Amino acid sequence: MTPRIPFARTEIVPAAQQAALDVLRSGWITTGPQTASFERELAGHLGVRHAVAVSSGTAALELSLRALRLPAGAAVLTPALTFCGAVQAILHAGLRPVLVDVGPEALQPDPAAVTAATRRVGAVAAMVVQHMAGFPAPVADLAAAAGLPLARVVEDAAHGLGAGRAGVPVGRSVGASCLSFYATKNLPIGEGGAVCTDDGELAADVRASRLHGMSRDAWRRYLPGGSWRYDVDRAGMKANFTDVQAAIGRAQLAELPRWQGRRAELADRYDAGLAGVPGLTRPVRPVDGWPAWHLYQVRVGTAYGRTRDALIDALAERGIGTSVHFIPVHRLSYFRRVLSPLERGDLPVTDAACTQLLSLPMHPALSDAEVDQVCQAVAELAAVRRRPARTPVQEGDRDVHPVPASVPAPS
Numbered sequence: 001m002t003p004r005i006p007f008a009r010t011e012i013v014p015a016a017q018q019a020a021l022d023v024l025r026s027g028w029i030t031t032g033p034q035t036a037s038f039e040r041e042l043a044g045h046l047g048v049r050h051a052v053a054v055s056s057g058t059a060a061l062e063l064s065l066r067a068l069r070l071p072a073g074a075a076v077l078t079p080a081l082t083f084c085g086a087v088q089a090i091l092h093a094g095l096r097p098v099l100v101d102v103g104p105e106a107l108q109p110d111p112a113a114v115t116a117a118t119r120r121v122g123a124v125a126a127m128v129v130q131h132m133a134g135f136p137a138p139v140a141d142l143a144a145a146a147g148l149p150l151a152r153v154v155e156d157a158a159h160g161l162g163a164g165r166a167g168v169p170v171g172r173s174v175g176a177s178c179l180s181f182y183a184t185k186n187l188p189i190g191e192g193g194a195v196c197t198d199d200g201e202l203a204a205d206v207r208a209s210r211l212h213g214m215s216r217d218a219w220r221r222y223l224p225g226g227s228w229r230y231d232v233d234r235a236g237m238k239a240n241f242t243d244v245q246a247a248i249g250r251a252q253l254a255e256l257p258r259w260q261g262r263r264a265e266l267a268d269r270y271d272a273g274l275a276g277v278p279g280l281t282r283p284v285r286p287v288d289g290w291p292a293w294h295l296y297q298v299r300v301g302t303a304y305g306r307t308r309d310a311l312i313d314a315l316a317e318r319g320i321g322t323s324v325h326f327i328p329v330h331r332l333s334y335f336r337r338v339l340s341p342l343e344r345g346d347l348p349v350t351d352a353a354c355t356q357l358l359s360l361p362m363h364p365a366l367s368d369a370e371v372d373q374v375c376q377a378v379a380e381l382a383a384v385r386r387r388p389a390r391t392p393v394q395e396g397d398r399d400v401h402p403v404p405a406s407v408p409a410p411s
């Protein structure tokens, strides 16, 4: 059954539908002029020199890591609390993922956790930084903690489009910043991704590698005066972007500022509607930045009186869709098999937090009334009576660590 209030809805605006149809009728479907325009417009939107569109966010990560030309098996830091595809990309690139715990404050690694993971394996060659839920990570601080130059940081910005820190938008990157245009992301195309960078060499490498390492793509070969000749001068994969995707993306990009504004309104409404619900931790806003609000992610602490899993089921019964970001990678059987104890390390904060994480419905088409219904359901389902609103105290904060004895057991 489709939930009455789904976790996400993909909106492809009428202009994007029309643009896709125009491309389908144009006789040129794959990577071509629309892709070039989309890349230019996306780079302009972010204020970054280069954007290279690829088939997915995962491909963007793999191509960015390959472009670093690291020795086979070199160690790459990644949060343990991330999307599985981001760690598959490290493995596909022939590198060795080293998991980092989250810090006690945010749901992403902090400098202390990065330093601890780096020390554990001796030294690392690169780092993947994820902007969890759309909260901008302190990239420069994390790079310094790992002893890495910014050029060795690959940003997993799948959640980060629309966020920024210290006045700089996520996506404007010294190293590589990887976006996803998957159906639920902030700029939905359906599928697709991009590598954004100020580094011209890196951009040129990703541009060639996304299409078999060929020196000239088909569009350029068929242009007037183009030649059938090409070389393959590097390793490559088949990860190019189509003009159908690009046409949709260009029209969707025009909506992004409005959609981001709406996400921020919805987050404010959730914050107000969930204030005072016992045991529920709302997102802690960044001091020096703005979130993309890709997710509205809460933590269901013991004081809520019902487990996160039980709350998911109870909300589903009321027709409210939710999601979990993420099952940490060390709890997935494949990664348990392939990661050595040294690569995995101890992840106490991630282990304590991951059973409490819950992502509530968040998408620009969500109405105020729907947010109110979700908040009311979450408040009613708390096994303990709601306290009067008393912001900005975050009720569940202490539940990240072992539960205090005074907290009532879940019923």
Ligand SMILES: *Cc1c(COP(=O)(O)O)cnc(C)c1O
Residues within 6 Å of the ligand: 055, 056, 057, 058, 059, 082, 083, 085, 086, 130, 156, 158, 159, 179, 180, 181, 182, 191, 192, 193
């Ligand atoms: C969606 C997502 C990806 C992968 O993007 P795809 O376009 O689906 O390949 C990577 N990392 C994170 C954090 C994501 O949420």
